[in-house]
Amino acid sequence: MANDKETSKHESPLLDQLESGPWPSFVTGLKRLADDDGTDHGTMMKDLVGQLEHSYKTRRGYWKGGTVSVFGYGGGIIPRFSEAADEFPDSKEFHTLRVQPPAGFHYDTKMLRDMCDIWEEHGSGLIAFHGQSGDIMFQGCKTEKVQDAFDELNKIGLDLGGAGPALRTSMSCVGHARCEQSCYDEVRAHRTIINAFLDEMHRPALPYKFKFKFSGCANDCVNAIHRADFAVIGTWRDDIKINQEEVKNYVKEAGRKYTIDNVITRCPTNALSLNDDDTLEIDNKSCVRCMHCINVMTKALSPGDDKGVSVLIGGKRSLKIGDTMGSMIIPFMKLETDEDYEALEELAEKCIDFFAENALEHERIGETIDRIGLQNFLEGIEVDVDINMISHPRTNSYVRTDDFDEEAEKWRQKHSKSGKEDLLAKTAAE
Amino acid sequence: MTVETDVEPRRPDEHGVPDPFPLMHPLLKKNYGEWDWHDRLRPGVLHHVAKNGDEVWTVRAGTQRQMDVYTIRLLCDIADDLAEGHVRFTTRSNIEYMVSTEEQVEPLIKKLESEGFPVGGTGNSVSMISHTQGWLHCDIPGTDASGVVKSLMDELYEEFITEEMPNRVRITTSCCQINCGGQGDIAINVQYTKPPVINHDLVAGVCERPAVIARCPVAAIRPAMVNGKASLEVDEKKCVCCGACYPPCPPMQINSDESTKIAVWVGGKHSNARTKPTFHKLVAANLPNNAPRWPEVAAVVKKILFAYKEDARHFERVGEWIDRIGWTRFFELTDLSFTHHMIDDFRSGRETLNASAHVHF
Numbered sequence: 001m002a003n004d005k006e007t008s009k010h011e012s013p014l015l016d017q018l019e020s021g022p023w024p025s026f027v028t029g030l031k032r033l034a035d036d037d038g039t040d041h042g043t044m045m046k047d048l049v050g051q052l053e054h055s056y057k058t059r060r061g062y063w064k065g066g067t068v069s070v071f072g073y074g075g076g077i078i079p080r081f082s083e084a085a086d087e088f089p090d091s092k093e094f095h096t097l098r099v100q101p102p103a104g105f106h107y108d109t110k111m112l113r114d115m116c117d118i119w120e121e122h123g124s125g126l127i128a129f130h131g132q133s134g135d136i137m138f139q140g141c142k143t144e145k146v147q148d149a150f151d152e153l154n155k156i157g158l159d160l161g162g163a164g165p166a167l168r169t170s171m172s173c174v175g176h177a178r179c180e181q182s183c184y185d186e187v188r189a190h191r192t193i194i195n196a197f198l199d200e201m202h203r204p205a206l207p208y209k210f211k212f213k214f215s216g217c218a219n220d221c222v223n224a225i226h227r228a229d230f231a232v233i234g235t236w237r238d239d240i241k242i243n244q245e246e247v248k249n250y251v252k253e254a255g256r257k258y259t260i261d262n263v264i265t266r267c268p269t270n271a272l273s274l275n276d277d278d279t280l281e282i283d284n285k286s287c288v289r290c291m292h293c294i295n296v297m298t299k300a301l302s303p304g305d306d307k308g309v310s311v312l313i314g315g316k317r318s319l320k321i322g323d324t325m326g327s328m329i330i331p332f333m334k335l336e337t338d339e340d341y342e343a344l345e346e347l348a349e350k351c352i353d354f355f356a357e358n359a360l361e362h363e364r365i366g367e368t369i370d371r372i373g374l375q376n377f378l379e380g381i382e383v384d385v386d387i388n389m390i391s392h393p394r395t396n397s398y399v400r401t402d403d404f405d406e407e408a409e410k411w412r413q414k415h416s417k418s419g420k421e422d423l424l425a426k427t428a429a430e
Numbered sequence: 431m432t433v434e435t436d437v438e439p440r441r442p443d444e445h446g447v448p449d450p451f452p453l454m455h456p457l458l459k460k461n462y463g464e465w466d467w468h469d470r471l472r473p474g475v476l477h478h479v480a481k482n483g484d485e486v487w488t489v490r491a492g493t494q495r496q497m498d499v500y501t502i503r504l505l506c507d508i509a510d511d512l513a514e515g516h517v518r519f520t521t522r523s524n525i526e527y528m529v530s531t532e533e534q535v536e537p538l539i540k541k542l543e544s545e546g547f548p549v550g551g552t553g554n555s556v557s558m559i560s561h562t563q564g565w566l567h568c569d570i571p572g573t574d575a576s577g578v579v580k581s582l583m584d585e586l587y588e589e590f591i592t593e594e595m596p597n598r599v600r601i602t603t604s605c606c607q608i609n610c611g612g613q614g615d616i617a618i619n620v621q622y623t624k625p626p627v628i629n630h631d632l633v634a635g636v637c638e639r640p641a642v643i644a645r646c647p648v649a650a651i652r653p654a655m656v657n658g659k660a661s662l663e664v665d666e667k668k669c670v671c672c673g674a675c676y677p678p679c680p681p682m683q684i685n686s687d688e689s690t691k692i693a694v695w696v697g698g699k700h701s702n703a704r705t706k707p708t709f710h711k712l713v714a715a716n717l718p719n720n721a722p723r724w725p726e727v728a729a730v731v732k733k734i735l736f737a738y739k740e741d742a743r744h745f746e747r748v749g750e751w752i753d754r755i756g757w758t759r760f761f762e763l764t765d766l767s768f769t770h771h772m773i774d775d776f777r778s779g780r781e782t783l784n785a786s787a788h789v790h791f
Contacts, residue, residue, distance in 0.1 A: 021584030
């Protein structure tokens with residue numbers, strides 16, 4: 001508010017070049033906001049365009065962090081103070097409010113218009129749908145306006161997301177709302193888990209960030225295995241459901257060779273076979289639930305009835321040991337009853353607690369597992385070993401095996417018991 | 431600081447994740463968990479059928495992600511006038527309009543296209559490039575992802591509005607080596623090429639030195655007294671120029687107009703379909719950070735993309751295509767150079783070596 005004169009428009013010859021071409025231009029939007037003479041956001045955006053043009057010219061960024069928050073919360077605002085404020089004073093504070101999206105990214109136009117009205121009054125008028133963690137990013141707010149902007153957004157049912165060493169904003173795929181491949185209620189899982197740990201989001205106190213993501217099947221449309229510390233992926237454990245008439249229709253339409261080349265032989269475990277009468281045979285014991293055949297033959301094939309989720313732990317981006325993927329920790333758990341959701345919440349709590357107590361500063365849970373070994377982690381969260389946790393058994397001999405017999409006996413008992421139960425169930429069914 | 435005002439600030443309502451059901455299209459809400467199958471009528475249009483026979487059509491359009499309120503209101507007007515007032519976004523910033531009759535689809539497409547929003551991004555297309563904040567907002571950006579993405583999507587526009595790739599193509603960009611943009615079939619990421627330039631006058635005042643030392647993935651940073659001031663020094667022989675020290679210590683400037691370069695990676699995949707998820711691999715580096723249109727980057731991306739389009743079999747993602755033809759052929763078909771930088775000498779790098787007699791000529 002220091003400058004008395006009306007901020008004038010900056011020339012932006014480099015940015016202007018991004019206004020041509022068929023793809024929608026973000027520059028046109030920035031300039032449209034900057035053209036709103038006599039408004040606070042217009043004044044701010046005039047200098048913002050100036051600073052961005054300056055970045056395009058010098059090929060440098062000019063933002064630094066700081067500390068800005070709202071009353072009652074410690075996180076959720078990304079403070080940005082300009083290092084080029086002498087030249088561009090009206091965008092010297094350009095903070096972002098990270099706001100959690102509705103599960104599945106559903107909006108009605110009233111909600112979107114309300115957001116626009118609030119942000120036009122209190123912020124820059126620039127909103128990103130969405131950030132890489134899923135946040136709606138309200139980009140560009142002065143320090144003095146942050147509280148008002150948040151209050152208004154909060155009044156229409158929105159809440160800040162995560163930033164810093166905290167539980168982060170989560171996302172879930174469209175799932176149950178519009179996808180026949182979805183294997184669990186993603187909305188319920190997403191909201192149950194995140195809302196149970198909001199304190200960890202709003203008052204950052206973890207060693208580093210912790211992310212949950214919820215995908216309804218192994219197509220993993222929200223990139224959970226790569227990007228989440230705790231990935232929940234829908235799956236099933238009975239047989240793929242086949243509508244043989246629809247298989248025949250598919251083969252008739254697509255052709256036999258096409259079906260063999262693009263469905264049958266694309267199965268990663270050779271579990272598919274096309275019969276002479278153009279029906280499909282599936283070796284379900286070999287199926288790994290990769291989703292390919294179901295993706296291609298949407299009418300003929302669908303996930304089984306005994307649905308649930310897998311949980312993979314430890315996905316993250318480069319810092320510091322390089323990118324890691326989540327690895328399988330829970331191959332299957334049901335997610336239908338209240339008790340099932342409580343069990344998932346309990347698992348999440350154990351993982352967060354273990355992370356809080358054992359991770360080094362600035363270490364992600366995947367790196368902690370890398371450092372201490374999977375077995376220590378499993379002991380910490382009280383989960384038994386499972387064959388699905390590995391690609392193959394160890395290949396190096398440096399392991400102490402003096403308690404092998406006891407462990408082998410435990411395995412034998414556990415598995416012969418379930419084997420017996422299976423046998424009993426089978427007999428009963430017959 | 432907490433913002434100070436004259437009155438006691440209001441306490442937040444800790445809503446958490448907003449409930450989507452009041453916002454969701456009524457047919458989606460009604461058939462939640464009860465969908466049966468789907469098909470695609472044309473690029474950009476999905477058709478879902480529920481077990482009870484209900485049908486819903488979805489029209490998907492690309493957006494610029496960072497939108498001014500006028501653009502968002504225009505998208506809302508379209509939803510109110512030609513759709514049914516309910517939309518959703520995909521993880522790649524495409525907007526989706528749901529409608530309950532097929533008759534609504536064509537007028538909706540026409541309107542979106544006439545307002546400059548390309549309809550597509552479904553099936554075997556190149557969908558919108560997922561990206562990061564860049565110079566617009568990040569505190570440690572090497573480039574402006576929004577500009578890179580706009581430039582590339584202009585060039586790949588036809589591939590967004592058609593479904594003519596062998597399989598879906600997911601491109602990502604990241605403004606530094608932290609790779610916030612994520613894994614992609616093709617990834618366009620900043621790659622710094624010189625060690626940080628240290629302003630020793632500022633280090634002691636700004637940086638928590640032990641934290642900075644701990645952050646370095648190759649232990650190349652150590653404490654030092656420079657001109658009588660507590661500072662840090664970098665063993666430049668060890669330094670891999672990753673920029674990890676820059677976020678906790680801005681006086682260790684990693685960016686410059688010349689040494690901040692762009693690298694291209696290929697073969698990342700999130701989905702578990704057919705093959706397990708994979709990471710992308712380095713295939714080109716040292717491309718200039720040439721704002722505002724990054725033509726050199728676009729040239730390399732298009733070379734890779736069209737070699738893939740030409741040569742891959744149906745349903746092969748970029749990484750699966752390379753698995754079949756081998757890296758030798760990949761570098762031939764794309765006319766890129768294989769160099770020693772592409773051999774992974776970092777931890778576990780040995781697992782990426784060819785421990786077999788399998789060779790491509």
